Amino acid sequence: MDRGAFAEDEAARAMAMPGTRAGGERRRAPRLGVLKRAKIVAGDAIFDCVVLNSGERGARVRVAQPVVPPERVELHFAGGGVFPARRRWVRGLEIGLEFVGEATLxxxxxxxxxxxxxxxxxxxxxxxxxxxxxxxxxxxxxxxxxxxxxxxxxxxxxxxxxxxxxxxxx
Structure with a gap:
Protein backbone atom coordinates (compact mmCIF):
# COMPACT_ATOMS: atom_id res chain seq x y z
CA MET A 1 0.00 0.00 0.00
CA ASP A 2 1.40 3.40 -0.93
CA ARG A 3 1.65 6.27 1.57
CA GLY A 4 -1.29 8.14 0.07
CA ALA A 5 -3.60 5.13 0.32
CA PHE A 6 -2.32 4.43 3.83
CA ALA A 7 -3.03 8.02 4.90
CA GLU A 8 -6.52 7.90 3.35
CA ASP A 9 -7.22 4.62 5.14
CA GLU A 10 -6.05 6.16 8.43
CA ALA A 11 -8.26 9.21 7.90
CA ALA A 12 -11.29 7.03 7.18
CA ARG A 13 -10.64 4.92 10.27
CA ALA A 14 -10.21 8.01 12.45
CA MET A 15 -13.56 9.37 11.28
CA ALA A 16 -15.23 6.07 12.06
CA MET A 17 -13.81 5.90 15.60
CA PRO A 18 -16.49 5.57 18.25
CA GLY A 19 -17.04 8.67 20.36
CA THR A 20 -16.06 11.17 17.71
CA ARG A 21 -18.49 13.88 16.70
CA ALA A 22 -19.77 14.07 13.14
CA GLY A 23 -17.35 16.11 11.07
CA GLY A 24 -14.97 16.71 13.97
CA GLU A 25 -12.96 15.19 16.72
CA ARG A 26 -13.43 15.20 20.45
CA ARG A 27 -9.89 16.27 21.30
CA ARG A 28 -9.22 19.63 22.94
CA ALA A 29 -6.34 20.32 20.55
CA PRO A 30 -6.14 19.44 16.84
CA ARG A 31 -3.76 16.77 15.61
CA LEU A 32 -1.89 16.51 12.33
CA GLY A 33 -1.61 13.25 10.45
CA VAL A 34 2.03 12.18 10.25
CA LEU A 35 4.02 9.02 9.72
CA LYS A 36 7.11 9.25 11.93
CA ARG A 37 9.20 6.56 13.52
CA ALA A 38 9.48 6.76 17.28
CA LYS A 39 9.97 4.65 20.39
CA ILE A 40 7.83 4.28 23.47
CA VAL A 41 10.24 4.04 26.41
CA ALA A 42 9.13 2.79 29.81
CA GLY A 43 12.08 2.07 32.09
CA ASP A 44 14.08 -0.70 30.39
CA ALA A 45 11.25 -1.56 27.99
CA ILE A 46 11.41 -0.03 24.51
CA PHE A 47 8.66 -0.43 21.92
CA ASP A 48 9.23 0.68 18.32
CA CYS A 49 6.22 2.51 16.91
CA VAL A 50 4.96 4.72 14.12
CA VAL A 51 3.32 8.00 15.07
CA LEU A 52 0.08 8.23 13.10
CA ASN A 53 -0.93 11.67 14.30
CA SER A 54 0.36 14.16 16.80
CA GLY A 55 -0.44 17.55 18.25
CA GLU A 56 0.64 19.73 21.13
CA ARG A 57 -1.29 17.62 23.67
CA GLY A 58 -0.69 14.06 22.50
CA ALA A 59 -0.20 11.43 19.82
CA ARG A 60 -1.70 8.26 18.42
CA VAL A 61 0.87 5.57 17.68
CA ARG A 62 0.87 2.08 16.20
CA VAL A 63 3.10 -0.73 17.46
CA ALA A 64 4.00 -3.96 15.62
CA GLN A 65 2.58 -6.33 18.24
CA PRO A 66 -0.14 -5.90 20.86
CA VAL A 67 1.28 -4.40 24.03
CA VAL A 68 -0.06 -2.43 26.97
CA PRO A 69 2.72 -0.10 28.12
CA PRO A 70 2.73 1.28 31.66
CA GLU A 71 0.66 4.40 32.32
CA ARG A 72 3.75 6.70 32.37
CA VAL A 73 6.07 6.50 29.37
CA GLU A 74 8.25 8.68 27.17
CA LEU A 75 7.78 9.04 23.43
CA HIS A 76 11.21 9.37 21.75
CA PHE A 77 11.07 10.79 18.23
CA ALA A 78 13.82 10.01 15.72
CA GLY A 79 14.66 13.74 15.55
CA GLY A 80 15.69 13.76 19.21
CA GLY A 81 12.52 15.01 20.90
CA VAL A 82 11.56 13.26 24.13
CA PHE A 83 7.97 13.74 25.31
CA PRO A 84 6.84 12.53 28.74
CA ALA A 85 3.43 10.97 28.21
CA ARG A 86 0.56 9.16 29.86
CA ARG A 87 -1.12 6.19 28.20
CA ARG A 88 -4.79 7.11 27.69
CA TRP A 89 -6.03 4.09 25.77
CA VAL A 90 -5.00 0.96 23.87
CA ARG A 91 -7.02 -0.45 20.94
CA GLY A 92 -5.37 -3.39 19.23
CA LEU A 93 -2.06 -2.15 17.85
CA GLU A 94 -2.84 1.53 18.46
CA ILE A 95 -2.06 3.49 21.60
CA GLY A 96 -3.25 6.96 22.55
CA LEU A 97 -0.76 9.08 24.48
CA GLU A 98 -1.31 12.38 26.28
CA PHE A 99 1.79 14.54 26.63
CA VAL A 100 2.48 15.59 30.21
CA GLY A 101 5.30 17.88 31.32
CA GLU A 102 7.95 19.57 29.21
CA ALA A 103 9.46 17.98 26.12
CA THR A 104 13.24 17.76 26.06
CA LEU A 105 15.94 16.82 23.55
Whole structure:
Protein backbone atom coordinates (compact mmCIF):
# COMPACT_ATOMS: atom_id res chain seq x y z
CA MET A 1 0.00 0.00 0.00
CA ASP A 2 1.40 3.40 -0.93
CA ARG A 3 1.65 6.27 1.57
CA GLY A 4 -1.29 8.14 0.07
CA ALA A 5 -3.60 5.13 0.32
CA PHE A 6 -2.32 4.43 3.83
CA ALA A 7 -3.03 8.02 4.90
CA GLU A 8 -6.52 7.90 3.35
CA ASP A 9 -7.22 4.62 5.14
CA GLU A 10 -6.05 6.16 8.43
CA ALA A 11 -8.26 9.21 7.90
CA ALA A 12 -11.29 7.03 7.18
CA ARG A 13 -10.64 4.92 10.27
CA ALA A 14 -10.21 8.01 12.45
CA MET A 15 -13.56 9.37 11.28
CA ALA A 16 -15.23 6.07 12.06
CA MET A 17 -13.81 5.90 15.60
CA PRO A 18 -16.49 5.57 18.25
CA GLY A 19 -17.04 8.67 20.36
CA THR A 20 -16.06 11.17 17.71
CA ARG A 21 -18.49 13.88 16.70
CA ALA A 22 -19.77 14.07 13.14
CA GLY A 23 -17.35 16.11 11.07
CA GLY A 24 -14.97 16.71 13.97
CA GLU A 25 -12.96 15.19 16.72
CA ARG A 26 -13.43 15.20 20.45
CA ARG A 27 -9.89 16.27 21.30
CA ARG A 28 -9.22 19.63 22.94
CA ALA A 29 -6.34 20.32 20.55
CA PRO A 30 -6.14 19.44 16.84
CA ARG A 31 -3.76 16.77 15.61
CA LEU A 32 -1.89 16.51 12.33
CA GLY A 33 -1.61 13.25 10.45
CA VAL A 34 2.03 12.18 10.25
CA LEU A 35 4.02 9.02 9.72
CA LYS A 36 7.11 9.25 11.93
CA ARG A 37 9.20 6.56 13.52
CA ALA A 38 9.48 6.76 17.28
CA LYS A 39 9.97 4.65 20.39
CA ILE A 40 7.83 4.28 23.47
CA VAL A 41 10.24 4.04 26.41
CA ALA A 42 9.13 2.79 29.81
CA GLY A 43 12.08 2.07 32.09
CA ASP A 44 14.08 -0.70 30.39
CA ALA A 45 11.25 -1.56 27.99
CA ILE A 46 11.41 -0.03 24.51
CA PHE A 47 8.66 -0.43 21.92
CA ASP A 48 9.23 0.68 18.32
CA CYS A 49 6.22 2.51 16.91
CA VAL A 50 4.96 4.72 14.12
CA VAL A 51 3.32 8.00 15.07
CA LEU A 52 0.08 8.23 13.10
CA ASN A 53 -0.93 11.67 14.30
CA SER A 54 0.36 14.16 16.80
CA GLY A 55 -0.44 17.55 18.25
CA GLU A 56 0.64 19.73 21.13
CA ARG A 57 -1.29 17.62 23.67
CA GLY A 58 -0.69 14.06 22.50
CA ALA A 59 -0.20 11.43 19.82
CA ARG A 60 -1.70 8.26 18.42
CA VAL A 61 0.87 5.57 17.68
CA ARG A 62 0.87 2.08 16.20
CA VAL A 63 3.10 -0.73 17.46
CA ALA A 64 4.00 -3.96 15.62
CA GLN A 65 2.58 -6.33 18.24
CA PRO A 66 -0.14 -5.90 20.86
CA VAL A 67 1.28 -4.40 24.03
CA VAL A 68 -0.06 -2.43 26.97
CA PRO A 69 2.72 -0.10 28.12
CA PRO A 70 2.73 1.28 31.66
CA GLU A 71 0.66 4.40 32.32
CA ARG A 72 3.75 6.70 32.37
CA VAL A 73 6.07 6.50 29.37
CA GLU A 74 8.25 8.68 27.17
CA LEU A 75 7.78 9.04 23.43
CA HIS A 76 11.21 9.37 21.75
CA PHE A 77 11.07 10.79 18.23
CA ALA A 78 13.82 10.01 15.72
CA GLY A 79 14.66 13.74 15.55
CA GLY A 80 15.69 13.76 19.21
CA GLY A 81 12.52 15.01 20.90
CA VAL A 82 11.56 13.26 24.13
CA PHE A 83 7.97 13.74 25.31
CA PRO A 84 6.84 12.53 28.74
CA ALA A 85 3.43 10.97 28.21
CA ARG A 86 0.56 9.16 29.86
CA ARG A 87 -1.12 6.19 28.20
CA ARG A 88 -4.79 7.11 27.69
CA TRP A 89 -6.03 4.09 25.77
CA VAL A 90 -5.00 0.96 23.87
CA ARG A 91 -7.02 -0.45 20.94
CA GLY A 92 -5.37 -3.39 19.23
CA LEU A 93 -2.06 -2.15 17.85
CA GLU A 94 -2.84 1.53 18.46
CA ILE A 95 -2.06 3.49 21.60
CA GLY A 96 -3.25 6.96 22.55
CA LEU A 97 -0.76 9.08 24.48
CA GLU A 98 -1.31 12.38 26.28
CA PHE A 99 1.79 14.54 26.63
CA VAL A 100 2.48 15.59 30.21
CA GLY A 101 5.30 17.88 31.32
CA GLU A 102 7.95 19.57 29.21
CA ALA A 103 9.46 17.98 26.12
CA THR A 104 13.24 17.76 26.06
CA LEU A 105 15.94 16.82 23.55
CA UNK A 106 18.35 13.93 23.85
CA UNK A 107 21.90 15.11 24.49
CA UNK A 108 23.12 14.65 20.91
CA UNK A 109 20.09 16.53 19.56
CA UNK A 110 20.54 19.31 22.12
CA UNK A 111 24.16 19.71 21.00
CA UNK A 112 23.05 19.95 17.36
CA UNK A 113 20.40 22.51 18.37
CA UNK A 114 23.10 24.58 20.07
CA UNK A 115 25.26 24.56 16.93
CA UNK A 116 22.26 25.72 14.85
CA UNK A 117 21.52 28.39 17.47
CA UNK A 118 25.10 29.70 17.32
CA UNK A 119 24.97 29.83 13.52
CA UNK A 120 21.73 31.81 13.67
CA UNK A 121 23.05 34.12 16.40
CA UNK A 122 26.13 34.84 14.26
CA UNK A 123 23.95 35.79 11.28
CA UNK A 124 24.36 32.56 9.32
CA UNK A 125 20.67 31.83 8.66
CA UNK A 126 21.34 29.47 5.74
CA UNK A 127 23.70 27.34 7.82
CA UNK A 128 21.20 27.22 10.69
CA UNK A 129 18.43 26.21 8.27
CA UNK A 130 20.57 23.47 6.73
CA UNK A 131 21.36 22.07 10.16
CA UNK A 132 17.70 22.18 11.22
CA UNK A 133 16.53 20.57 7.97
CA UNK A 134 19.10 17.78 8.41
CA UNK A 135 17.47 16.78 11.71
CA UNK A 136 13.90 17.43 10.50
CA UNK A 137 13.58 20.37 12.92
CA UNK A 138 13.84 17.88 15.82
CA UNK A 139 10.28 16.78 14.92
CA UNK A 140 9.04 20.09 16.33
CA UNK A 141 6.32 21.68 14.17
CA UNK A 142 6.54 25.05 15.94
CA UNK A 143 10.31 25.16 15.33
CA UNK A 144 9.83 24.22 11.67
CA UNK A 145 7.19 26.91 11.20
CA UNK A 146 9.33 29.57 12.91
CA UNK A 147 12.40 28.63 10.85
CA UNK A 148 10.45 28.71 7.60
CA UNK A 149 8.92 32.07 8.54
CA UNK A 150 12.40 33.46 9.30
CA UNK A 151 13.74 32.18 6.00
CA UNK A 152 10.78 33.69 4.11
CA UNK A 153 11.18 37.02 5.94
CA UNK A 154 14.89 37.11 5.08
CA UNK A 155 14.14 36.40 1.40
CA UNK A 156 11.49 39.14 1.37
CA UNK A 157 13.88 41.62 3.02
CA UNK A 158 16.60 40.78 0.46
CA UNK A 159 14.15 41.32 -2.41
CA UNK A 160 12.95 44.65 -1.03
CA UNK A 161 16.50 45.88 -0.45
CA UNK A 162 17.58 44.77 -3.93
CA UNK A 163 14.58 46.60 -5.43
CA UNK A 164 15.36 49.72 -3.39
CA UNK A 165 19.05 49.63 -4.35
CA UNK A 166 18.19 49.37 -8.04
CA UNK A 167 16.30 52.67 -7.81
CA UNK A 168 19.53 54.65 -7.38
CA UNK A 169 19.52 58.38 -7.84
CA UNK A 170 21.56 59.32 -10.94
Missing amino acids: RREAAELAWVAYEALRDGRLQEAMQRLCAVRFFDDEALREAAEAAEAACARLEALLRERAQRRHP
